[in-house]
Amino acid sequence: MDEAGEKITLRQMQIFLAAVESRSFNRAAEKLSLSPPAVSMQMSRLAEALGATLFVKDGRSVQPTQTATALVPYAERLAETLREAVHVVEQMQGRLDNQVRVAMVSTARNFGPQLVQQFLRQRPAAQVEISIANRDGVIAQLQEDRADLALMGRPPRRIEVTAHQFAKHPYVLISNPEHPLTRFRRIRRADLVMHRFLVRESGSGTRMVHEHFFREAGLPLPPAQEMDSNANIKQAVMANMGLAFLSAHTIALERQAGKLSVLSVDGMPQLRDWFVVYPRRKTLGPAAREFRDFVTTDGPAFMRQFFGEDYGAE
Incomplete structure (x- = not known):
């Protein structure tokens, strides 16, 4: 290694990547829990060691x-080599044997924690970390190795994954119990076009069900207001x-509390699937493998018991 290479540190390269990504020494410092002067100094030293200008100021x-x-x-x-080296050392020391990081889409929060708790009754030594996010957030966690597995609906396409189906996932059309449509025993799709809807963001599972329901019948999409969570939609x-x-x-x-009604509509409920998903090239640790196997073998019975035999369908 030449003299310049000997002066460069891994920490400088980590700071360099953060600065490139954020386009700001201040934001890079915040991300790495450093002070802005420390980031600036390290980038100056890196530039000096390389004998090249790395950044130019553009306003702030x-x-x-x-x-x-x-x-x-x-x-x-x-940076990736360093992460892999640390990972190997941790595995050799047995620190990861009992760890499993489970990400779940926001819809899965209604059963996911209970499913994890059921797993822990069988594997009490396991250390399970759960996180709940929207679909894009869960995919990002898998992609960036911040989660080992995920509980979600339709598997992602932008990364290669292995997906095991473990339960049916019914979607239904809901209304306030006083809504005029609750008086009808069966509702045609065309009858819904004039009514106002509440929807999640584009790309979400519920949004795709909404759009497919009308487009499949050749109907225009009804007026809709977008909301950022299922909880807010339920309240509305x-x-x-x-x-x-x-x-x-x-x-x-x-x-059960009589706060919402499920409408009887042609083409509903629409059945999707629940999957346990993990990156195809990822080597799962012992606890993660056991959780995957638990979900695929015990998950179907758990879901039937938790939601009832009809899975909430009318």
């Missing part, structure tokens, strides 16, 4: 130079602000 931001852009893949390779429907397609697994308590 910094822009990577052509040299910096060329350096990025090598810095990423170094209970306030009689509109109709909504939601997972039957998210409304069991509200139905």
